[in-house]
Amino acid sequence: MNRHAIVICAAAAVLATIAVSTRLRGQTPPAVAAAPAAAPDFVKDIQPIFAKSCYTCHGEKTQMAGMRLDSRESVMAKEIKPGSSAESELYQRVAGLGEHARMPMGGKLEPEQIDLIKRWIDAGAA
Ligand code: HEC
Numbered sequence: 001m002n003r004h005a006i007v008i009c010a011a012a013a014v015l016a017t018i019a020v021s022t023r024l025r026g027q028t029p030p031a032v033a034a035a036p037a038a039a040p041d042f043v044k045d046i047q048p049i050f051a052k053s054c055y056t057c058h059g060e061k062t063q064m065a066g067m068r069l070d071s072r073e074s075v076m077a078k079e080i081k082p083g084s085s086a087e088s089e090l091y092q093r094v095a096g097l098g099e100h101a102r103m104p105m106g107g108k109l110e111p112e113q114i115d116l117i118k119r120w121i122d123a124g125a126a
Pocket of ligand 1: 049050053054055056057058064065067069079089090093094100101103104105106109
């Protein structure tokens, strides 16, 4: 083998190694693949947000606007239209849409919390 051929062989070996390792990295084992996001759950995902940011004004002791958010029945009564966040007063308030005051009054939720509430309502508010 002359020098030229050795260089070509070495280059081919490097390329082959890169190709194989790229192929291996491209194969995601099924267990690692992300599962589709499940619909948010009221007790697990939504109630903690209300407890932290809303109960002071819409809870057991104080019910501003005559509304309490510490019971699912009262939340569902008129603030939420299952399946449609756009038509749900509660979503409009936390997202700051429409002309009414944004909630929680004097602050705002994190974007991820607002998104959770939206997905929860759009999935049927179960
Ligand atoms: C500091 C007190 C305060 C906090 C905290 C607060 N609210 Fe309110 N909320 C009010 C007041 C006062 C009103 C009535 C005035 C108005 O309609 O803007 C109201 C009204 C509302 C209404 C409209 C009720 C209706 O039928 O007219 C919704 C929905 C609402 N709040 C949701 C929330 C949510 C959800 C949170 C927590 C993320 C929250 N609020 C936190 C004070 C608060």
